[in-house]
């Protein structure tokens with residue numbers, strides 16, 4: 640059987656290599672550009688989805704409505720609602736303090752939480768100089 644996307648484990652390592660140490664978020668389209676022929680679209684979707692399910696990556700919609708993936712860095716427990724600051728210019732991501740428990744409790748009382756991360760977007764100090 641020919642598997643154009645490569646083995647799942649290989650795909651995960653290839654994809655994770657891009658995220659780890661960069662502190663940036665990437666959209667599916669951006670990852671396709673970076674990976675080129677190394678993975679097909681469907682395999683990449685599946686790999687990203689697996690990594691999110693495993694709590695290794697987080698995903699969230701940016702202000703343009705594009706799904707962004709970023710390294711969870713051990714902050715993807717069920718409860719923590721952990722906002723991040725994202726620079727729209729250099730795309731660096733910095734974790735912000737977790738929201739207080741009262742806030743979390745109120746959210747959980749409203750329904751089942753599926754995406755517990757969000758970005759506060761702007762221009763970082765470095766880029767604004």
Ligand SMILES: [Zn+2]
Nearest residue numbers: 726729763766
């Ligand atoms: Zn910046």
